[in-house]
Amino acid sequence: MPNDIAFYLIAAFTVAFAVVAMTLRRLVHCALCAAAAFAGLAMLYLLLDAEFVGFAQLLVYVGAIAILIVFAVLLTRGDEVCPGHSQSSPSWMAGVAVAVLVLAGIAIAILLSPSLHRLAPSAAGAPVKKIGEELMTRYVLPLEMVGVLLTGALLGAVVIAMHEESEVKRPAGGPASRRAEPEEAMSLR
């Protein structure tokens, strides 16, 4: 079964990179390995004939989220390795407990859901058109909610960034630039 072999290869690839991402010392290496693990997940989706989900996974996780992580590491200078510093945080027991709980929760939810008893659809994969129609009719409310949530997050980010900029700029205002009046400065905050 070539599909089974492909599955085990991709699964091994994904798990290996996920493990490596947790064990490496430099944060940038970890982020890049995580990106590789994301790509492995995308390959798994493709193996299941879920074209749209696979490409979306690649676009969002490798193209955006990995870049976000990398940028955060760069801007915070968190990639410097301190020698002698233990790699795992002191509260790793709590982390393990949370991970086990989450895994158990997901496993129970999957085992109790009817999706295990449902037969796999005979047609290979859902066409993109069908996904679009479902998103625009049956699932339009969740879609809009996600949109509102993301817009809110975006506005929040802009507000945070604007605050910093106005604080930096005000004392440096030269004679040519318009000085912010005190009342105006108050209202900006």
Add this chain to the structure above:
Amino acid sequence: MNALDPIFISTLHWLAGLAPASVRPLVSMLLVIAGLMAVFGSCFALTTILERKTLGRMQNRFGPNRVGPFGLFQPLADGIKMLIKEDIVPFSADKTLHFLAPLALTVPVWLAFSVLPFGRNMSAIELDAGILFFFAIGSASELAVFMAGWSSQNKYSLVGAMRAIAQMISYEVPLVLASVPVLMAAASLSLPDIVQAQSGFALGWVPRWNVFTPWGLAGFALFMIAAAAESNRCPFDLPEGESELIAGFLTEYSGFKYALFFLGEYLGLFAVTGLAVTLFLGGWQAPARWLEWFPSWGWFAAKFSALIFLFIWARATLPRLRLDQLLNFAWKFLVPLALINLLAAAVWLKSGVWRFPAAAEIRWLLCAGLLAVPYVWLARNWNGVAPTQRHYNYAE
């Protein structure tokens, strides 16, 4: 339809037929890959020499003219030079990432070619979500640029990489948004379907290419600007600005690795140009009915070359932007305009059912106005300063 049109496909079938039946799919796949790499690899070599010649012509000098007739063997000489140059890896560099970065840039770009329809029935794989595949694969190049900049352990490289990533993320938004109206019009994400949706002629002689609609024209312009920025082409080539960043994330690369970056960048330009041809210029369709005797792949090549020439022309003509201008331009001008373009495209598609007198003209004017008014307003105001209020801090 003529004998020349399916020549590549029939050659492929003939060559694959020589192999035993059990390995035939594999052989034909390999043949397609080899063909794509041969065509676009030589296209890369040809473009480097043509670009230098054209730049020379536009800047009133000769350009390379020593190697071979008219300097035509210059790319060959360059290639050999790159191959035999010493490959220098900085002492403090992250060796693995430094080695992997050029590969991580070049391999996904090759993959992007697999979904482009180069002629009638001529795409390597026909994916249901072809354009999504294209953008998903393209997004991997940002990580490659980051790997290159970070692994070099050099501040110029790091700043160059950060600039490049900021630029690529910013311009990916208008790039994708500009191509969404095309998907709306074709009602499909598959690139062959998009080409098919642009077949036929309006009024008997105007081809139904997307570029001949108001939203298509605006989308094409937006797409080309964003494409130039995505592939680090000239008005937007400041991640590699040699005068300020000594070539940015490429600073610590030499020899063949540098050549690979160079190759990856040009291939990225080719891929996105091919996508522009497919989305807006009707793909492999002929521009007039009496020109349909010319093979479809020939039309694709002609449009493709014209757009590549446009990029070279822009490089010869336009000065480089500053980084803050570049990012402001993307977020305050291109993105709003691309969103308005979506609206205009929606109006255009919905008004296709109008049947009253002069409906076509009104539809055209409405959509063009929907785009032209915000364009003028944004162009005058996006920088925060209207041109009439300009003042000079140091000259007054």
